Structures are given as C-alpha cells and as structure tokens.
Amino acid sequence: MHAERxxxxxxxxxxxIPEADGxxxxxxxxxxxxxxxxxxxxxxxxxxxxxxxxxxxxxxxVSESIDRLVPLADxxxxxxxxxxxxxxxxxxxxxxxxxxxxxxxxxxxxxxxxLPDATxxxxxxxxxVMIDVTHKRDIARSxxxxxxxxxxxxxxxxxxxxxxxxxxxxxLRFERDERIARLGSLRISLTDALDYLVEHLxxxxxxxxxxxxxxxxxxxxxxxxxxxxxxxxxxxTGAGEAAGxxxxxxxxxxxxxxxxxxxxxxIVDRAASDEPAALxxxxxxxxAAPREADAGRGNGDPRVTIRTxxxxxxxxxxxxxxxxxxxxxxxxxxxxxRRGGYVTSADIITALWENEPITGQLRTRCRKVALRLxxxxxxxxxxxxxxxxxxxxxxxxxxxxxxxxxxLSGSADAGADFRGSYLKNYSWAEGTLAExxxxxxxx
Numbered sequence: 001m002h003a004e005r006x007x008x009x010x011x012x013x014x015x016x017i018p019e020a021d022g023x024x025x026x027x028x029x030x031x032x033x034x035x036x037x038x039x040x041x042x043x044x045x046x047x048x049x050x051x052x053x054x055x056x057x058x059x060x061x062v063s064e065s066i067d068r069l070v071p072l073a074d075x076x077x078x079x080x081x082x083x084x085x086x087x088x089x090x091x092x093x094x095x096x097x098x099x100x101x102x103x104x105x106x107x108x109x110x111x112x113x114x115l116p117d118a119t120x121x122x123x124x125x126x127x128x129v130m131i132d133v134t135h136k137r138d139i140a141r142s143x144x145x146x147x148x149x150x151x152x153x154x155x156x157x158x159x160x161x162x163x164x165x166x167x168x169x170x171x172l173r174f175e176r177d178e179r180i181a182r183l184g185s186l187r188i189s190l191t192d193a194l195d196y197l198v199e200h201l202x203x204x205x206x207x208x209x210x211x212x213x214x215x216x217x218x219x220x221x222x223x224x225x226x227x228x229x230x231x232x233x234x235x236x237t238g239a240g241e242a243a244g245x246x247x248x249x250x251x252x253x254x255x256x257x258x259x260x261x262x263x264x265x266x267i268v269d270r271a272a273s274d275e276p277a278a279l280x281x282x283x284x285x286x287x288a289a290p291r292e293a294d295a296g297r298g299n300g301d302p303r304v305t306i307r308t309x310x311x312x313x314x315x316x317x318x319x320x321x322x323x324x325x326x327x328x329x330x331x332x333x334x335x336x337x338r339r340g341g342y343v344t345s346a347d348i349i350t351a352l353w354e355n356e357p358i359t360g361q362l363r364t365r366c367r368k369v370a371l372r373l374x375x376x377x378x379x380x381x382x383x384x385x386x387x388x389x390x391x392x393x394x395x396x397x398x399x400x401x402x403x404x405x406x407x408l409s410g411s412a413d414a415g416a417d418f419r420g421s422y423l424k425n426y427s428w429a430e431g432t433l434a435e436x437x438x439x440x441x442x443x
Contacts, residue, residue, distance in 0.1 A: 050100035169193035
C-alpha cells in the first residue's frame with residue numbers, strides 16, 4: 001500500500017511591513033537580491049496589484065519571485081532596471097509596467113534601494129517603493145494624443161489612432177467619409193479599420209503593399225511603442241477619387257505614446273508613378289539650391305528642419321517628429337535656444353523644473369529625459385544633431401535648418417518669418433523673445 005500523502009500546505013506570505021497610522025500612500029516591497037523572493041510588504045503594495053488579504057495562497061505564490069507580476073514581454077527590461085538600480089548607491093528611480101491579479105496592465109513609478117539583512121549584509125535585500133501612476137499617465141496621454149491629433153488633422157485628410165496591443169483603432173479624421181469620421185469617440189476593431197482604409201485609400205494593385213506596411217507596424221508595436229526599425233512612410237497610388245483619381249498618396253506612422261501610433265495619409269503633389277508601393281523619402285524640389293544646413297551631409301542623410309517661431313516643432317524630411325516625452329521635446333527646444341552652446345544639467349533643471357530645487361532625484365530625472373531625447377532622435381535617424389560631452393549637451397547648428405538661426409544670421413529670405421511669437425510652448429523662452437523684439441525694432 002502506498003503511504004498517504006500529507007495534505008498540501010500553502011506557503012506563508014511574506015511578513016507584513018508595519019504602516020504608520022494604519023495606511024501608507026505608497027507600496028513597499030522587500031525582496032532578496034539574488035532570488036527575487038519577497039520577504040516583506042505592506043498592504044498598499046498588495047492593493048496596487050489587486051490581491052486581497054483573504055487570498056493568502058495567491059500572495060504566497062507571487063512572493064516566490066517579484067517578477068511574477070511583470071508581463072513576459074517586459075521581463076528582460078525589468079531585470080535590467082533592477083540590476084542597474086541595485087548597483088547604484090542612492091535610491092534609483094525608474095518606471096515599470098506590471099499586471100494586476102486580474103491581468104490588467106498598470107504603470108508604476110519605483111524607487112529602489114538596498115537594505116541590510118538580519119546578518120548585517122548590506123546588499124542582500126532590495127526595497128522597492130512604488131506608486132500606481134496608471135490613471136495619471138492615462139490622462140496625460142489622452143490630452144497629449146488629442147492635442148497631437150488636432151495638429152495632424154491640419155496637414156492630413158486621414159488620421160487614425162491605432163492601438164495594436166488592444167487590437168482597436170479610432171478614426172479621428174476621414175475627409176472623404178463623414179460617417180466614419182463621426183465615430184471618432186468610439187473604438188472599432190483594428191481588422192475592420194484596416195480593411196476600410198486599404199479599400200478606400202489605395203488603388204487595387206497597391207492594397208497588398210499598404211496592408212503589409214500597417215500590419216508589420218502593428219505586429220511589431222503590440223504592447224510597445226512604434227519601434228524605430230519599422231517603416232515610417234510609404235507612397236502608393238491612391239484609389240480613384242472624384243477629383244483626379246489615382247493620384248499619389250503617402251501614409252505615415254507616428255508614435256502616439258502608450259503603445260499606440262497615428263496612421264496619417266494625404267495626397268502627394270507629385271504625379272503617381274508606375275512603381276509599386278515602396279518607401280520613398282521626401283526630396284528637395286528640383287532646381288532648389290542646397291541650404292547651408294545640408295553642407296557635410298551625405299545624399300542619403302535625413303534633413304532636419306526646426307521651427308521656433310510660434311510653437312516648437314521638429315521635422316525630418318518634412319515629417320514631424322512625434323515626441324513621446326514632452327520634457328524631451330522641451331530639452332531639445334532649450335538646446336536650440338542656446339544656439340549651439342553647451343548646456344549643463346543645472347541649466348536644464350533650472351529651465352525645465354524652474355520651481356523645484358536641484359536634488360539628486362531631479363538630476364536622475366534630467367538624465368532620463370536626456371536619454372529619451374537621444375532615443376527619439378536616433379529612432380528618426382537624426383541622433384547626431386545633439387552632441388554630449390561630459391554631461392553637457394548642445395545642438396549642432398550645422399546639421400539642422402532652423403528659422404531662428406536663419407533670422408539671426410540676417411538671411412534675406414528669413415527675416416520675414418518672425419512675427420513676434422517665439423517658442424510659445426515654454427515660459428523660459430521669454431528672454432530670447434524680448435531680444436528678438438528689440439532687434440526687430442532696430443531693423
């Protein structure tokens with residue numbers, strides 16, 4: 001006879017961390033650095049991940065390794081963040097994505113530090129302090145997307161918001177069909193949206209190319225932002241239209257933050273070619289003289305145009321860069337405002353966080369913003385326009401075309417561009433605006 005097996009006994013969840021006054025606004029989790037096993041936590045941490053006090057078995061299971069809360073696609077990056085954070089001396093700040101017990105993805109802001117264990121070893125236990133910032137980030141993204149959509153609608157007659165991770169899309173503008181444009185507040189199936197777009201935008205022989213272009217970006221962007229290696233722009237023969245059917249169209253993909261992207265389309269001025277759909281860069285009009293910013297660039301290098309008079313925007317081969325981080329965009333504007341001079345971290349913090357004291361935590365945030373700017377520029381193939389030397393950064397004026405630089409150089413065709421408005425997005429630009437106004441009065 002076989003001996004009876006002892007009944008299953010669930011492992012104990014980690015010891016609770018005492019909370020002051022019965023509640024703490026942040027989640028606190030302590031785990032072993034080598035095994036990632038959770039050894040202590042407070043109730044707010046469990047509330048964030050949606051595991052109640054009555055579900056001790058689930059708590060015990062999750063406590064075997066903190067990375068059980070992380071989506072599989074994010075595991076490698078999460079481990080890299082933990083390794084980098086635990087190797088730094090002060091508490092390291094970073095953002096991460098995890099999943100609640102019901103599978104809902106959430107975003108958390110984290111601070112990681114090292115604690116001594118019972119034996120006095122100082123690097124054996126990590127403490128992770130976290131705050132659920134999902135709702136706050138969703139609101140910020142929603143506002144940013146709405147603002148960006150209005151800007152794009154000025155230049156494109158078709159604007160769709162694609163959310164690959166949720167397999168949904170929203171029509172924000174479709175000039176040729178008001179019925180579907182009225183659905184702008186509703187999310188529709190990504191498959192239905194793609195079928196509709198392909199049929200109504202492309203000529204029959206171009207539809208397969210347009211569909212593959214969008215589907216490849218959707219597949220690569222599921223759960224993440226539009227990757228830099230994805231095609232960004234395609235030209236194709238448009239579907240027959242009432243006015244001049246078969247004209248050449250372009251479709252452009254632009255990052256919309258939070259794992260989504262905008263799909264925009266418009267008619268291109270050039271006549272349709274007989275070539276199949278392919279990536280076609282914007283070219284300088286025939287006969288146009290090369291500008292000073294083109295000097296030293298190879299024929300295949302992208303052309304960067306920066307607009308400072310009015311609102312700040314950056315264009316690569318005529319396509320606007322959709323900055324994922326507003327602070328990263330503001331940092332680039334600050335570098336442009338300094339006209340090629342080096343800007344220190346203290347200068348950046350004073351301008352971008354003007355009401356906050358310079359602390360170690362703020363310096364970390366500044367480095368993260370600079371890193372995001374570098375990634376955005378590299379993703380658009382223009383990483384070389386910003387130069388960094390020993391923590392100082394500057395724009396390389398020779399590699400860009402900028403209305404401010406042209407105006408200050410006294411270029412005959414640039415003086416008329418200034419109309420009393422400069423970097424309207426940013427309050428710190430008022431000093432330069434005053435200089436421009438005074439100069440304009442002297443001319």
